[in-house]
Amino acid sequence: MDLSSFLTSLTTSFLIFVVLMLLFTWLSRRPGNEVVYYPNRILKGLDPWEGRRRRTRNPFTWIREAVWASDADVVAAAGVDTAVYLLFLSSVLGILVFSGIILLPALLPLAQTDHALKLAYQKNQNLTYNDLDKLAMSNIQVKSPRLWACLLGTYWVSFVTFYVLWRAYQYALDLRTTAKTSPEVKPEDFAVLVRDIPPPQDQSRKEQVDSYFRALHPDTFYKSMVVTDNKEANQIWEELEGYKKKLARAEVVFSESKTTEKPEGTRPTNRTGFLGLIGKKVDTIEYCNDKIKELLPKLEEEQKKTLREKQLPAALVFFNSRPAAVSASQTLHAQMVDTWSVMEAPEPRQLLWTNLSKKFYERQIRQYIVYGIVFLTVVFFMIPITIISAITTLQNLRKLLPFLKVIVDIKSVRTVLEAYLPQLALIVFLALLPSFLMKLSKAEGIPTQSHAIRAASGKYFHFIVFNVFLGVTLIGTLFSSLKTIIDHPKQLVTMLGESLPKNATFFLTFVALKFFVGYGLELSRLVPLIIFHLKKRFLCKTESEVKEAWAPGGMNFATKVPNDMLIVTIALCYSVIAPLIIPFAAMYFGLGWLVARNQALKVYVPSYESYGRMWPHMHARIIAALIIYQITMLSYIGLREFVYAPLVLPLIPSAFIFAYVCQKRFYQAFACTPLEVAASQGAKEVPNMEFIYTSFIPACLRQEKSEYADAFEAAQSQPQPPKPSSL
Amino acid sequence: MDLSSFLTSLTTSFLIFVVLMLLFTWLSRRPGNEVVYYPNRILKGLDPWEGRRRRTRNPFTWIREAVWASDADVVAAAGVDTAVYLLFLSSVLGILVFSGIILLPALLPLAQTDHALKLAYQKNQNLTYNDLDKLAMSNIQVKSPRLWACLLGTYWVSFVTFYVLWRAYQYALDLRTTAKTSPEVKPEDFAVLVRDIPPPQDQSRKEQVDSYFRALHPDTFYKSMVVTDNKEANQIWEELEGYKKKLARAEVVFSESKTTEKPEGTRPTNRTGFLGLIGKKVDTIEYCNDKIKELLPKLEEEQKKTLREKQLPAALVFFNSRPAAVSASQTLHAQMVDTWSVMEAPEPRQLLWTNLSKKFYERQIRQYIVYGIVFLTVVFFMIPITIISAITTLQNLRKLLPFLKVIVDIKSVRTVLEAYLPQLALIVFLALLPSFLMKLSKAEGIPTQSHAIRAASGKYFHFIVFNVFLGVTLIGTLFSSLKTIIDHPKQLVTMLGESLPKNATFFLTFVALKFFVGYGLELSRLVPLIIFHLKKRFLCKTESEVKEAWAPGGMNFATKVPNDMLIVTIALCYSVIAPLIIPFAAMYFGLGWLVARNQALKVYVPSYESYGRMWPHMHARIIAALIIYQITMLSYIGLREFVYAPLVLPLIPSAFIFAYVCQKRFYQAFACTPLEVAASQGAKEVPNMEFIYTSFIPACLRQEKSEYADAFEAAQSQPQPPKPSSL
Known part of the structure; x- marks a missing residue:
């Protein structure tokens, strides 16, 4: 140049x-x-x-x-x-x-x-x-x-x-x-993330965690929250949220259709089948309301079941002062280092829930496998691209996707495509790379979003x-x-x-x-x-x-x-x-x-x-x-x-x-x-421990109604009266 | 074979x-x-x-x-x-x-x-x-x-x-x-060794350590003991102990000399000069008594001075329960990691006092230098031996130490010596090696005897x-x-x-x-x-x-x-x-x-x-x-x-x-x-904290008389009333 x-x-x-x-x-x-x-x-x-x-x-x-x-x-x-x-x-x-x-x-x-x-x-x-x-x-x-x-x-x-x-x-x-x-109260300052909990012996995991931490931190332990397998509850919850959104949308559409000419409006309808394209035609507002009514008790049922039966070997443990939580998070708890491993709790919003219960050696092995894959990707990244380019040559494409024939056979299009197909493959690969690397990092078993991003x-x-x-x-x-x-x-x-x-x-x-x-x-x-x-x-x-x-x-x-x-x-x-x-x-x-x-x-x-x-x-x-x-x-x-x-x-x-x-x-x-x-976090006042605790409850497990509160006890422990923070 | x-x-x-x-x-x-x-x-x-x-x-x-x-x-x-x-x-x-x-x-x-x-x-x-x-x-x-x-x-x-x-x-x-x-009370279970204490600002090191740990562990801090430079106090103390032994020995000799023939006995005497060979002849018992009387106030003086003026940037901090000490020893205290580093206190008897005050980076540098020396020793250990053998050939020895001439010139002796001198050098070197390695390990700045032995x-x-x-x-x-x-x-x-x-x-x-x-x-x-x-x-x-x-x-x-x-x-x-x-x-x-x-x-x-x-x-x-x-x-x-x-x-x-x-x-x-x-150390009873504290005082700083107790306050803090251990 x-x-x-x-x-x-x-x-x-x-x-x-x-x-x-x-x-x-x-x-x-x-x-x-x-x-x-x-x-x-x-x-x-x-x-x-x-x-x-x-x-x-x-x-x-x-x-x-x-x-x-x-x-x-x-x-x-x-x-x-x-x-x-x-x-x-x-x-x-x-x-x-x-x-x-x-x-x-x-x-x-x-x-x-x-x-x-x-x-x-x-x-x-x-x-x-x-x-x-x-x-x-x-x-x-x-x-x-x-x-x-x-x-x-x-x-x-x-x-x-x-x-x-x-x-x-x-x-x-x-x-x-x-x-x-x-001085702001941040829930994560009062909590500790516990992983690798050993299998409980004739007691629930909840009782096990409670008794363990109450024995080791008698003055400062507040409560614990056992991590649960929320997959199904989450699915129901997402479905429910989907219908709620749809309902809100349908209501807006309905009220907008009430023009001066047509004051009764048109009730929006949709089909119940795949992508709303096939199936029975229904009144959207009624349909959504029905679905919500149907899903609410199902979600409650699933929440109860999750809290009771799907407890995993990880937990969040809450303490009633910041120094207590910090001390606990840095102290070796168990003799066997691969059990009861503790770390500072991250913010609730950046917890990767599905990774929390991954066991110690599983994490290690996953990490090394991921490192191996990354190493291969870095060193041989040209190889998959070459392969993709080879597959995506025009001749092959014509065979695989015959409907492209018409376009491909035009000479000028063909020339351009032949020149750019390999580059296109490269660009697609490079565009997909960051999310691929993010997936790999999460697959390591990293417990927090921020850590996964760093990785x-x-x-x-x-x-x-x-x-x-x-x-x-x-x-x-x-x-x-x-x-x-x-x-x-x-x-x-x-x-x-x-x-x-x-x-x-x-x-x-x-x-x-x-x-x-x-x-x-x-x-x-x-x-x-x-x-x-x-x-x-x-x-x-x-x-x-x-x-x-x-x-x-x-x-x-x-x-x-x-x-x-x-x-x-x-x-x-x-x-x-x-x-x-x-x-x-x-x-x-x-x-x-x-x-x-x-x-x-x-x-x-x-x-x-x-x-x-x-x-x-x-x-x-x-x-x-x-x-x-x-x-x-x-x-x-x-x-x-x-x-x-x-x-x-x-x-x-x-x-x-x-x-x-x-x-x-x-x-x-x-x-x-x-x-x-x-210790210097301005915390003379007693924090609202219940607020701290609830902010860690995942969205799909939050109670919709107040009368449902007692069901939560299955994964909760009896709180101790909070004690003013020491400093 | x-x-x-x-x-x-x-x-x-x-x-x-x-x-x-x-x-x-x-x-x-x-x-x-x-x-x-x-x-x-x-x-x-x-x-x-x-x-x-x-x-x-x-x-x-x-x-x-x-x-x-x-x-x-x-x-x-x-x-x-x-x-x-x-x-x-x-x-x-x-x-x-x-x-x-x-x-x-x-x-x-x-x-x-x-x-x-x-x-x-x-x-x-x-x-x-x-x-x-x-x-x-x-x-x-x-x-x-x-x-x-x-x-x-x-x-x-x-x-x-x-x-x-x-x-x-x-x-x-x-x-x-x-x-x-x-359940036995071991003093080291209640203490934490603190090193790399930063320079104090307009307060004594004692006050600095006390206020720092009292702020961070308000409920469990008991007392602290700042490490002092005991070199001179130790010297006087050893001299004193030497005279005490000599006195005891002289008294036994004197009482043994009181035979039936000579009931008044012979008072043992010695010379005050080099190795007791030259100098004025004195009565040993009187002489030792005089010396002891002279050294006791000198020791007291030096002890006071040491405690007040020779405080070093390291300390032992005592807690009133085992879990508190363990937690503290594993928790990062300061933002700057090279200050206020804490570790579990070792037994009093295996503390290497002179190493405690060595600073963080000094320890690192010393460690690498020692590793270098060991590497060279391991790889090239034949070289110094060859050099020594070369120097200690008979011809050289004759020149250096002419009085050996008579012996060396005998033929049979000469033959034997010529054959064995290099081996002798090797044997001497190998015999000195363990203590040389021990010295090197201690020079790394390791704080305890057991660690030095492992090294x-x-x-x-x-x-x-x-x-x-x-x-x-x-x-x-x-x-x-x-x-x-x-x-x-x-x-x-x-x-x-x-x-x-x-x-x-x-x-x-x-x-x-x-x-x-x-x-x-x-x-x-x-x-x-x-x-x-x-x-x-x-x-x-x-x-x-x-x-x-x-x-x-x-x-x-x-x-x-x-x-x-x-x-x-x-x-x-x-x-x-x-x-x-x-x-x-x-x-x-x-x-x-x-x-x-x-x-x-x-x-x-x-x-x-x-x-x-x-x-x-x-x-x-x-x-x-x-x-x-x-x-x-x-x-x-x-x-x-x-x-x-x-x-x-x-x-x-x-x-x-x-x-x-x-x-x-x-x-x-x-x-x-x-x-x-x-936490499981059977410790329902309140330990005798004063006993725990005093067991860490080095021999040369221990008080000889009880009226002297108050002088110790210079390197002691006001104890808090001991609290029953939590478990």
Whole structure:
């Protein structure tokens, strides 16, 4: 790619971004769109515009608002997890800015004034180079003392990373602690999740759990809730909720049909068969009412049965003070470590109920199997795609699906399809990958949503670094020299140093495209806007259906984080080799930070809160990227025949030591709540233990009527009078 | 070594053993020797012979007593650690007996009836073989289907090991739990060791610790004791104790000198200078009295100063119930994980006071440095010995120490010395090794004696396996092919399979010698007996000096365990290759078990109690030996060109999985006390908290007089009224 085409692509991207931003400014102020652009504020019951004139046409207002909001505002609006994601973006921005301040003025002139490319060109006229290439390190001649600058640059970037990450870890911990010590009563603070309960001996599981914990925590045990197999109850409940929605919808349709001409209206009808297409035609309102009446007692029956007979070997145990719950969650209870394993209870909403009762060794085995599958997916991901492509050749498709014949036999269609079918398979596969990885992570037996997302994000990171970053870099040389790599793994390092510089411009364009177009789309929310308006016009009848149509959901960290991490890896690896990437990457993270902050304050509603447990995960991966960078530089400077190249070597162990020290110093406070924090949670008042308890009852087991309360006792224990929290 | 010389060596060893056992029978019944043969019982205030006639000359009584004693007796007499050591011996015995039952009748005839050695001899007359060799697997021809027996034998030994180890781990845990749940009040059950206390802010360290723990454990905190730098106080205290002993001795000497001829006696005198050889001559009794009078206030002064001014960043914190202490010891206290780290308090007597205040990162760094030193020692241990040998050649010695000239110049002396000096250096080095490793382990910053012993034992195990087992095995081929190994590490495995069979007879003799002579010496206690009688006659004057002379001390696990582990490794590795080793190794462990049981019941007085925390350590090392064995067999069967040799391969991962499962299932209950156990410790009564507290005060800080009590307050906190333990 030469300079002009690079500039063209850059300009195009930038124009798209400007258009999208203007669109955003215009659209977000149109009436009826506020639920798409300010759902977070609306759901909190706040005025979307906070007294500002709605029609301000200034397209930069949102930037001012995003910058001026404090971190406390962000935490209040979108939770600690989002704040930690913003911290991640700003930390990387910090690393890039600090690096750039030194590297750009130091390295660009050094590269510009050397002549390696020119000399190479004189020797071999086939080589081409452009002005961009002249700004990269490849323009420095071999053995040149200018390579000292590369070496020192590597040190500078590494130490900047260490410094920024250390500060950021500290800050993330502060965010977590501040949120954790808020006086608000959070049910999960008083509970402990118990798994691997051994089979009970001549007593119900309920009695077993109660007697066990009452004996070990006589002063602080409050109640327990045995996890039950809710599959059937849930099925009935969902059916019931379906009919309720249908009823509400039918009633709206009916009342809307009461026009002035036809005051009695038309009662809506539907068919009872498959998809409402076949079967008997019935009056929808009556039918739904009948069904609801029929299902309610059935649900009650099933609830009772579930609570009594379907108790599983897992439980939630409630304590009457935070420090008691924290202490209990960290103390080894049973002699046999694979029984009665305890952990801090997660939020009720992020419990993965079906995973709770999975046994200890089952979890271990599942984990290793999943790791195996992921490893195979990462390493051999091209193979299934090749197979799919082979199956989906036109010839095969024609045989399998004869009705396509007519289309396929048109020559122009055929040419296009033949060219794009393999790519299509790749795109479909890549689109399905995140949810596939999420399914795999859940199959490990992980008990919480947030943990599953972290696990999926980790898997996606491996995939992206290996297949996109290393894939693009080495694609030319990789397959031809696969045998070399297998025989001499060290060769991979050399190849990194050789191939990376060649792809600098490609990645530069990639980053620019990604931030201008990606963030433009993210900010303007064009896709959700269109979907919302389509749904509202053609599908939604009731208020709640409309609300569902604009419900924004949470940020999708499972794909956002690994994608950003790819840019981190690219930016670090090229920071010295092609320092021009630094401003682009810095813009990516700066703009990303602004947009994410805007979306956090106004759009997304987090679906869980893990108090920033994503941070250690991000931290570890930034360091992993740094180590890839250091290895690349070692190889790159070595290939330039610079005798002092081994001086890069000490950086690699120092990165490991840094990771180790951080892990030792901070990690445990993320993995579990320190007693200090639990004890300082402003909790002089006695919490409403019954509220805490009921908030953990899954929706399908909640009582519809109050007279039904006693049935619940089967999976409840007699509460002890709550005792005021100790601090 | 041919059969006759093997039998000669065996017979000699056996005769030595019989003589030593008869000696033991005779000596142990001689009056005055009971303190050497029954010190454990005497110290417990029991009758050494328990009503049996003292003069029974039956040399097998001790065997009956050892076998008939229950494990509860052993635990009562010698603690859980010794019981676990006995369990280790009996487990290995079990593995060997179970293996032998199948392997001996199956493999010996198979080997005996084949002709590989004969055929080899026919080809090459230089090869020699004897009847012993014909009983080993080397007599089976290559590619013979008889090698199936070797393969199945390997499986049998592996699974027997898994079975026995699983049962033994369970049993060790039971032993630990039974001992831990005894109703006896053990001070360490109520305390927690706190390290890495951050620098205090405008308060004393004492106040800081108190306020911190009182805030976090308001209901259960009792008191704290800040660790102080006792170096100087200890020095004064030791000096004082020295003078007290000297005084007691002088008084005995004086009263003994009052004979009928000279009723006024001779007052003993001594010189005050170096070693009592120079300086002013003084009356010892007066001198000591003066010194004691002088030192007592000095000690008091230093004690006060230490408690007030020399507080270190570590403390013992006391709780008023066992579950509270256990919970606290397992709960993360501070946000910064490298501050306020807590762990279960060890027994007062096994605290390594000087290590307690070492900071978190210092401990980590020290640990890695020590690992480095140990690695170098293990790998390059021949180098310092060679250097020492070079320095201690006779020529050099003559130059350095000219006064030796007269002796060295005698020709016969010279010849002997020249031959033995290098060996002498080796022996001295090997003798110093255990205490060197112990020093290294303590330098890691380990807080307890038992942990340091485990660490030293682990280091010694590495040394012994690498240098003795692999050293002897590969010595012939190792140095010649060191380059091959470095270039192709896989070669080592092949070499194991090649060299091991050649050394079978050597190890057979080694094991036999070790148990007959070693256990004979151990049982007869000849060395301690001689030392005791010498000391008693020439040195000891007072009662306490005599008592010191026969004090038996504890078993030295730091060297005993690795030495036994060497035999385990040898026995496992040869179990199939030369099955004849099985009965000898079984005798080693059987006899060892008997002798150790006898010594545990009657002789040794354990110097600490760690409730069997040695077990996981032994368990891991037996599995390590098993894995070495499996690798050896893989290589051995492979070298015999047996096509099914790769079938041994699955055993290696299965051993790792077994180790992993055991670790997950049992280890944590050894690493810390489960709440279950702490809560079931019969503790309805309120413990005497003041007793618990004072038992942790180091000897040099104990108050001599009662009026001095208030001075202690500087490092004490105001106690809360003890609360009855919760269960």
